[in-house]
Amino acid sequence: MSVSVAKFSLDWAELRANRDLQYVLKLSFRSLWFLQCRTSPPEKMSAFDVIEYYYSDIKDLTLLEEANTKFLIIMDSFDCYQAPLDWENVPVINDNYTKAHIDVLIVNILRGNVLRGARLWILGRRAAVSQIPSQFIDVSTELQGFSNEMKDEYLTKRFSNTELAENIKSHYKRVPMLHILARHPFVCWIVATMFSRSFCYEGYGRYPPRLTPFLIHFLIIQTNRRLKFYYNQKDNELKWSDREKKLLTKMGKMAFMMLERNTSVFFEAHVKEVDLELKEVVVWSGLCTELCPTVIPGKRTFGFSHFTIQEFMAALYVFLMFYLESKNVLESTSSFTLRYNNKSAAGLVQCALARTCNSSSGRYDMFLRYLCGLLSPACHYNLLRGFLCRHNTPKVAGLDEVERLLEQAIENAPSSSCQSLKECLREMLQSDE
Structure with a gap:
């Protein structure tokens, strides 16, 4: 705008x-x-x-x-x-x-x-x-964002280095979700900023990028912009307070409740249910939008900017409850025979696997992938530390058990679920193979 x-x-x-x-x-x-x-x-x-x-x-x-x-x-x-x-x-x-x-x-x-x-x-x-x-109001106009051609044009003009621009264009398109999200000019800017830095590393770009780190960067950048734009903080003064942590945690809780109800729409009552104000969620957070036309005539309806942001926020809430408060909010509905302690990382993933395998619609697939990605030290220890986690918070323990659990799940999974579970393992290991 x-x-x-x-x-x-x-x-x-x-x-x-x-x-x-x-x-x-x-x-x-x-x-x-x-x-x-x-x-x-x-x-x-x-x-x-x-x-x-x-x-x-x-x-x-x-x-x-x-x-x-x-x-x-x-x-x-x-x-x-x-x-x-x-x-x-x-x-x-x-x-x-x-x-x-x-x-x-x-x-x-x-x-x-x-x-x-x-x-x-x-x-x-x-x-x-x-x-x-x-x-x-006489006329109302909405900015719809970039077409596919405009994304390429933006990334081409963004860099004087033609080879770098071509590498970034081909690289982010390898993940369909990033290609969809980049219709938002702001996300396209994040794609350019993040991957231009990544291509400075020798050998980078051989494998598709990982989604969890990208969405963590998105969350951090949006929250920092919120602090600058609405609270007038300077670049060298940016510091997340308990207000930001509570906002994102409660928004994650709302996203998780929406995922459980199998809906991508929320109303003002749902915002109040998690003890938040409507304006700070749908306007100031930079993560949500008002939906038009409304689902229910005469009633304002809202949603996250994209469904995968809702899935990520739901996984972030479950992870933060586990990591910071030692709570497994998934354990109550697990139908698996429990092999791991529910308070362990493997126990958490075991409960998430139960939801994923019991859902015929596949609505927990990306949730599980993001949850596994957040368990990776590269995400929670390197990226979230100092923002949502204190600097002295230790790394998540027991990831070797989670790795064995996912490998066994891959071996026993039907072919339709096998690839998705492999992606979960890659997200957790932050590896490309």
Whole structure:
């Protein structure tokens, strides 16, 4: 969305498009939120006060009130305005000079009572923007992401080294799941960033990439972006607090409950069930989205950005309960004859295998693969340490038993399940053979 705004503004400034507009003003909701929090109690300002605050070089604001003046106000990052807006009871303001609290100004700008001649372009995540009453919206547009051709074009232009670009393009496509996820431009950027570093190692690229490390990097990057974007932390100040750990753990719990119910959809009640707020899950986490059209008419429905992210988060929750709290949340429904202690890594995987083998739909296949991947020291000890795990947390013990368990499961599995179990073993060993 930021790129869309920048491209629009540049084309207008260079007279390539929208030449009928005399002014283009950007009033970011993020900036408005900081303005709201600048003083305590919040200072009252008029619409022109706000514009003058950010655009002090605009002297003659009366031009914006002339009948023939055509101007656009771009209000991006709607999800960054953290206070609720009262669409029903906010007092009406009919001019640009009346001072009011920022939230009152925002509602009146969107109602069309203030800055009446302006065209408004509002940007934000679907879950946030959907809070605006439909009568205030003329047109709604959703960014759909990259086509396959655009992915290749992006990766080609991203690197001056043509050979590296070709290696990365062919490498990530070897995992169909990564090829699907890369339709999101942000994921495509992660593909470029991660694999450009990986190809610095001699011999890298012979085998397909592993999924678990990729999704751990995705989780870390999204959470760090959340801290910078919504909490204004600097790059050299980024530090995960208990707030981030609790959020991700509880989101993982919700993902696991969804997996158990065999659904990819959740409602606000499910968010409250794990003691979270809707906005922090579907807007600020960067992991979920609002679904449209809704599954139940008139009821807001949500889901993880992709089903495999839900599967990964479910596995992350089960792993964290085992690793940090010595709990096996899978043991209650295991139908296998127990060969291993339920509190051991082998016992955990044994219970996960029971779910996988007893599910005819295969809905636990990727869950098991991610769980095995998280057991690998390369993932939990090297990647998660310092984020979701303390630096002094030891490595998971007993992985040799897990390896034997998976090898025996592969030997006894039907041909339809054999390849999936082999992938689970590869994820745990983080090997390619």
